[in-house]
Amino acid sequence: MLVESIAIALDGLRANKLRSILTMLGIIIGVGAVIAMISIGMGVREKIESSIASLGSNLIMVSPGAATASGARQAAGSAISLTYKDAQAIAREVPGAKLVAPSVSRQYQLVYGNQNWTTGVQGTTPEFLEVRNQKVGIGSFFTVRDVDTRARVAVIGQTVATSLFGEINPVGQIIRINQAPFRVIGVLESQGQSTGGFDQDDTVIIPLTTAQERMMGISHVQLISVQAESTETIEQVQEDIRTLMRARHRLTADKPDDFTVRNLVSVMATAAETTGTITLLLGNIGGISLLVGGIGIMNIMLVSVTERTREIGIRKALGARYGNILMQFLIEAMVISVAGGLMGIALGVGAAYVISAVAGWNTAVSMGAVIMAFGVSVAIGLFFGIYPARKAALLDPIEALRYE
Template sequence: MFWESVFIALDGLKTNKLRTALTMLGIIIGVGAVIAMVSVGLGVQQKVQNSIAGLGSNLLIVMPGANSPSGGVRLAAGSNITLTKQDAQAIAREIAGVNYVAPSVSQQFQIIYGNQNWKSTIQGTTQDFLQIRNFTVDTGSFFSTSDENTRARVAVLGQTVATNLFGGASPVGKTVRIGTAPFRVIGVLAGKGQSSMGQDQDDIVLVPLTTAQDRLLGQAYLNNISIQVENDKIMDKVQADITALLRARHRLAANVENDFSVRNLTALMTTMQETTGTITLFLGAVAAISLVVGGIGIMNIMLVSVTERTREIGIRKALGATYRNILLQFIIEAIAIGVTGGLIGITLGIAGARLISLVAGWNTVISGAAILAAFGVSVFIGLFFGIYPARKAALLDPIEALRYE
């Protein structure tokens, strides 16, 4: 009897193809929208995570300038002259749990080669910068300790700078001018692409820290210190130890605010994950509203179907159909609408996510969990909103049903 009820239900849906298709439309749109919106949200979340991870794992960044000095105007981190190379050396020497320390200075300069020029960020740093920021050298080599000690005029170009100045030719061994100073190109970094904020991570030129301080900028202070910690479990302890060390080195009294700030990028990543996760849930919830609307449409059409088929129900009951038979027939019809609409919605949702990625250039991530959840909800909605019409049909009195005009 079960399969007979299934075939009768499917025949009933085929009899009114247009009405069935319109009823499915709400489910199709709802499932497709949920999958597409969740894919966009997960894509944003992945891009943010990759961008922060691209800055380096287990990373602490020390910036000069207090975050909120008491009784004064808030200073922008990096705007004050409080960090020195000796501070970075002290952190590497005295703080346990630190793998690498890379002091840095940076400023934008015009870079010239022949009749080509390009404005980029020149960053003076040390060899540890590669390990901390997950950069690798594509061609050539990185500058050595000897280059740092002798303040050598050597440079390692990012992919964007190399492409704009040299096109497809190899820049290694060529001489460029940074400002007015000549620098010999000794290497080119492997590409890293854009960050989550849209910044080109390959638009950079690296030179030895001492060269940048003495020959380009003429400054003894640092713009930041990047620190890679051994593992994420001791991030908070290392951060506290660095704060205590720098306060002691800068001779700050107990009631005086820090003249530096220590930023924990692992904590930042956790915060960003929570934020993007909330956005993804919000997008999915908004899209899921159309699923409820689709369920109401199913109930409406099923009630119309019961009214139209009252005499049919009466005849079936007169021929021996039980309450269970009638109930099962109409529940199967409702579930069939939910299942079919859900499957079509999955296809459209995946296609929509791909289309958004191609047209808008956004990163999208198709989630298997989101697909299963959306499909499960569509089937549940078909069942939930089909129970009342099915029960109404099953409770019809056969005599009254046969009299119905």
């Protein structure tokens, strides 16, 4: 009976091709929209996570000033509350701190020959390279001796190298940063854009003391990046840094921190929660289309029951039971939803790849999303097919035979 019911259902769909296709369209669009939307959300999540991971592994960031609940900074002088000696103390006194890299940055104009370029110049220490997961592609990075002697050497990003030098090898060339001469000793490997669209290759890195004393005329640092020994110890390292900084800054129990300590594990968790909410919202938008498709299935099945009332009466008169009629119409609804679901999967996966290729967005097709969307389409076909099928099965055979 099952095989026969499927054959009858397929014959009924073939007999009304246009109507069947239009009914399937709601399911096709719904499934496709769910897959495409979730793919976009998953792509955004992967992009954010990879961007955060590219900043460095087990990274803790210590920044000046304490944030209130509203995000505002406390104390007018708190923006200069960190020093190079604070960074040295963290490296020396916090057991789980593997590497420590203090840094300062400011925008400057670079000049080479008749070419000029404005970019961010960052002063830091040799540990910065490993802390931030960066590598030198050509040449070398500066050393501790360069920091101690306030050497005028610079390591540049790929964007700066291309903009100033074109096809010329930058290593060994002299550039002027804010009119001061610097010798280029290395070019960083390309890192591409960050999550916020910032070009990570558009940078110049110089020794910290050179930046502080020869360029900016400051004694404080703007950020201290700390690499913990492992993910398991990161929370303890963060707490030890906070304790040490409070002691060094002579903060009593009644005074708030004049610094902020954050780790990328919590940042990534927050980002994952945010992108998860976005993905859920996008999936729900696609799910509305599925619901509309289910209503379309119910509508067309009710029309089918009305059109085939006399057929139902004849089948009942020949011995068809309640279950036989119910099964026939349920299978017809299921065939529509399954066929629509399969075509919707193809549409959704195709749309995800087209969006990625045309718009340049990151998309990630999730097998879980595909299975979920298809399962929901089948469930919707079953749910919205029950009422019309039950209505057909409950028809009185005599009244059905008399129906014109």
